[in-house]
Amino acid sequence: MGSMGVPTEYYQLVAALLFTIGLIGVLVRRSALIIFMSIELMLNAVNLSFVAFSRQHGQMDGQIFVFFVMAVAAAEVAVGLAILVAIFRNRETASVDEVHLLKG
Amino acid sequence: MGLTLLWLVPLLPLVGAILNGVLAGTLPRKMVSAIGVGSVGLSLAIAVACFGDLLALPPESRRVTQGLFTWIQSGDFHAEVRYALDPLGAVMMLVVTGVGFLIHVYSTGYMGHEKAYGRYFSYLNLFTFSMLTLVLADNFLLMFLGWEAVGLCSYLLIGFWYQRPAAAEAGKKAFVVNRIGDWGFLLGIFLIFVTFGSVDFATVFTQAPQRLAVGSAVATAIALLLFLGATGKSAQLPLYVWLPDAMEGPTPVSALIHAATMVTAGVYMVARCHIFYLLSPPALQVVAIVGILTALFAATIGLVQNDIKRVLAYSTISQLGYMFVGCGVGAFASGIFHLMTHAFFKALLFLGAGSVIHALSGEQDLWKMGGLKAHLPWTHATFLIATLAIAGVFPFAGFFSKDEILYQAWLRGGPLLWMAGVIGAFMTAFYMFRLYFLTFHGRSRVPQEAKHHLHESPNSMTGPLMILAVLSVIGGFVQVPILAGGQRLDQFLEPVFADAVDLAPAAHAASAAGAEVGLMVISLVVALMGIFVAYKFYVADPELPRRLAEQMRGAYRLVFNKYWVDEIYESFVVQPIYQGSVRLWERFDAAVIDGAVNGVGRQIERGAELLRLAQTGYVQVYALILTLGAVVLIGYLALR
Numbered sequence: 001m002g003s004m005g006v007p008t009e010y011y012q013l014v015a016a017l018l019f020t021i022g023l024i025g026v027l028v029r030r031s032a033l034i035i036f037m038s039i040e041l042m043l044n045a046v047n048l049s050f051v052a053f054s055r056q057h058g059q060m061d062g063q064i065f066v067f068f069v070m071a072v073a074a075a076e077v078a079v080g081l082a083i084l085v086a087i088f089r090n091r092e093t094a095s096v097d098e099v100h101l102l103k104g
Numbered sequence: 105m106g107l108t109l110l111w112l113v114p115l116l117p118l119v120g121a122i123l124n125g126v127l128a129g130t131l132p133r134k135m136v137s138a139i140g141v142g143s144v145g146l147s148l149a150i151a152v153a154c155f156g157d158l159l160a161l162p163p164e165s166r167r168v169t170q171g172l173f174t175w176i177q178s179g180d181f182h183a184e185v186r187y188a189l190d191p192l193g194a195v196m197m198l199v200v201t202g203v204g205f206l207i208h209v210y211s212t213g214y215m216g217h218e219k220a221y222g223r224y225f226s227y228l229n230l231f232t233f234s235m236l237t238l239v240l241a242d243n244f245l246l247m248f249l250g251w252e253a254v255g256l257c258s259y260l261l262i263g264f265w266y267q268r269p270a271a272a273e274a275g276k277k278a279f280v281v282n283r284i285g286d287w288g289f290l291l292g293i294f295l296i297f298v299t300f301g302s303v304d305f306a307t308v309f310t311q312a313p314q315r316l317a318v319g320s321a322v323a324t325a326i327a328l329l330l331f332l333g334a335t336g337k338s339a340q341l342p343l344y345v346w347l348p349d350a351m352e353g354p355t356p357v358s359a360l361i362h363a364a365t366m367v368t369a370g371v372y373m374v375a376r377c378h379i380f381y382l383l384s385p386p387a388l389q390v391v392a393i394v395g396i397l398t399a400l401f402a403a404t405i406g407l408v409q410n411d412i413k414r415v416l417a418y419s420t421i422s423q424l425g426y427m428f429v430g431c432g433v434g435a436f437a438s439g440i441f442h443l444m445t446h447a448f449f450k451a452l453l454f455l456g457a458g459s460v461i462h463a464l465s466g467e468q469d470l471w472k473m474g475g476l477k478a479h480l481p482w483t484h485a486t487f488l489i490a491t492l493a494i495a496g497v498f499p500f501a502g503f504f505s506k507d508e509i510l511y512q513a514w515l516r517g518g519p520l521l522w523m524a525g526v527i528g529a530f531m532t533a534f535y536m537f538r539l540y541f542l543t544f545h546g547r548s549r550v551p552q553e554a555k556h557h558l559h560e561s562p563n564s565m566t567g568p569l570m571i572l573a574v575l576s577v578i579g580g581f582v583q584v585p586i587l588a589g590g591q592r593l594d595q596f597l598e599p600v601f602a603d604a605v606d607l608a609p610a611a612h613a614a615s616a617a618g619a620e621v622g623l624m625v626i627s628l629v630v631a632l633m634g635i636f637v638a639y640k641f642y643v644a645d646p647e648l649p650r651r652l653a654e655q656m657r658g659a660y661r662l663v664f665n666k667y668w669v670d671e672i673y674e675s676f677v678v679q680p681i682y683q684g685s686v687r688l689w690e691r692f693d694a695a696v697i698d699g700a701v702n703g704v705g706r707q708i709e710r711g712a713e714l715l716r717l718a719q720t721g722y723v724q725v726y727a728l729i730l731t732l733g734a735v736v737l738i739g740y741l742a743l744r
Binding site: 096 | 720721722724728731
């Protein structure tokens with residue numbers, strides 16, 4: 001194992017750190033753009049975790065999953081940004097607190 | 105040939121009813137009349153052909169059935185739509201189609217100015233179909249269908265002028281009162297099915313004497329329950345109250361439904377089910393007692409009524425009472441004989457009254473008539489014949505049939521029953537001639553403006569009057585007493601009642617031609633006395649009735665107000681039920697049922713209000729809850 005360099009735990013720690021930073025960003029920031037970026041951070045934390053496990057087990061499954069996640073994330077960003085632009089045009093704001101028409 | 109077409113006898117009027125009902129308002133009047141009258145006319149022709157074929161058969165095999173289709177098949181229960189023709193059914197069928205046809209013709213004249221002409225004929229045809237189904241049914245269930253359907257048609261036709269509150273009320277009253285009787289009839293059918301496992305006439309009537317002992321409780325219960333149905337439909341005590349009010353309907357309807365046919369359904373039913381009554385002497389006695397009490401009770405009320413149709417209505421109730429007296433002493437054929445002659449002369453009386461009302465532009469008060477003899481010669485002549493017939497004057501139809509009942513009452517019921525019958529006959533002669541004299545004789549009391557319109561009715565109305573008058577004269581000769589071979593109706597009906605000959609109640613007195621002639625002479629004298637007294641009161645000395653009424657104020661008011669029976673029913677039956685219903689509505693329906701339904705709704709609403717608090721509309725709150733949920737889930741999985 002020694003020849004393989006950095007142990008998997010380190011990768012996992014970094015991934016968990018990244019994920020937590022992203023989560024906190026989603027929960028506390030008001031700007032929709034920042035929230036999007038935080039979500040990207042969370043997704044990439046998961047990707048890092050996938051790749052690390054893939055390397056540890058010597059299997060390609062994790063690598064393949066990462067491709068899927070990246071593709072879906074790209075699509076999500078495209079749709080999400082389009083919605084964001086539409087909201088901004090209508091309401092002149094990107095703050096999620098001010099978009100609460102669905103309140104019961 | 106005729107008998108294979110038996111099913112068409114009821115069906116043709118049904119087709120007429122459907123055509124006129126569906127196309128009401130679109131057909132020209134001539135077409136409506138053609139369909140309405142034509143369907144019943146054809147039905148009459150086929151009925152006559154069937155009757156001819158039936159006569160051609162030997163007496164003991166004179167029962168023909170014709171099944172159309174299986175109506176209900178459920179487990180052990182089996183009921184068919186099956187018509188049967190036997191002598192009893194044949195008599196009824198001929199009366200219904202014959203008198204019915206004449207009244208349809210009359211209606212084309214009487215209802216000529218009516219707006220809802222198509223609706224009227226549709227109802228009238230539907231009634232004819234229902235009544236024929238009632239009398240030709242081969243099982244209790246089909247009979248019950250007809251029984252209910254005639255009740256429905258009666259309701260529809262009493263309330264024909266539903267814009268008038270009195271007519272709508274009267275229709276409702278008839279329906280509700282009949283409901284009580286129908287309830288008894290239906291329970292009776294249930295009991296028959298439970299006892300015999302069948303509702304077929306043939307099965308039930310042949311098994312009844314074997315399965316039930318004479319005087320057994322089941323036989324009595326069946327007989328009394330069925331009789332409760334008969335008291336409703338045939339307006340006997342205590343359920344007679346709907347019939348006088350039923351006079352709110354058009355007069356031809358009163359003639360057809362409330363005099364000639366439907367109200368006699370109860371008599372027909374008792375005669376049809378005679379075996380149960382003969383198996384239960386107490387029930388038979390109840391029939392006779394209710395019959396004679398009704399006959400007397402209604403006759404006394406008829407003495408002082410001032411509405412021409414109401415007098416006839418009470419007279420109908422009274423005459424139906426006589427028919428039940430006949431049945432109640434076990435002389436069912438006599439009851440049916442009176443049913444037949446009564447159909448002729450009472451239909452004639454009603455149609456004559458209709459002609460008078462028509463001539464007076466709707467006036468029904470006897471005290472606004474008088475002296476109409478000269479203006480309405482045909483109506484007067486035929487009305488006189490009918491009045492003589494109902495009063496029981498020789499040789500008109502009513503003489504033979506009423507005397508037959510009185511003779512049978514003497515023979516099998518005893519002198520007391522006979523005596524009561526004779527008193528009733530006296531009152532009948534009196535009130536009928538009071539009606540006749542007040543309408544056609546004496547000084548005219550017709551208001552001036554109505555006098556200008558006075559006219560004899562058109563031929564479509566006087567024609568049926570004449571035919572019915574002929575029948576009222578010769579109708580009695582189908583059953584001539586004493587003469588050997590004269591009792592043709594008895595002989596014709598004999599196979600129907602043959603199964604119960606040994607059960608018939610024993611005669612109190614020996615049958616003797618001498619006694620019969622003696623009784624006849626007595627009742628004829630009594631009838632003539634009634635006529636004479638009426639003449640004295642209303643022609644010779646018109647002030648006499650008023651003086652008498654003054655002198656016997658209490659009795660007069662009692663009778664004039666119809667013994668306050670309506671008021672008594674109102675306060676002791678209708679009001680308690682009504683008030684009880686109001687209580688139930690307030691306490692149970694509004695509080696419990698509505699409370700439960702509304703309560704469930706309110707609780708859901710309240711719960712939803714709480715749940716709504718979670719819906720803040722802030723995306724980040726949702727994200728937080730999602731995260732917390734994930735933490736809890738992962739924590740649970742990790743620490744498990």
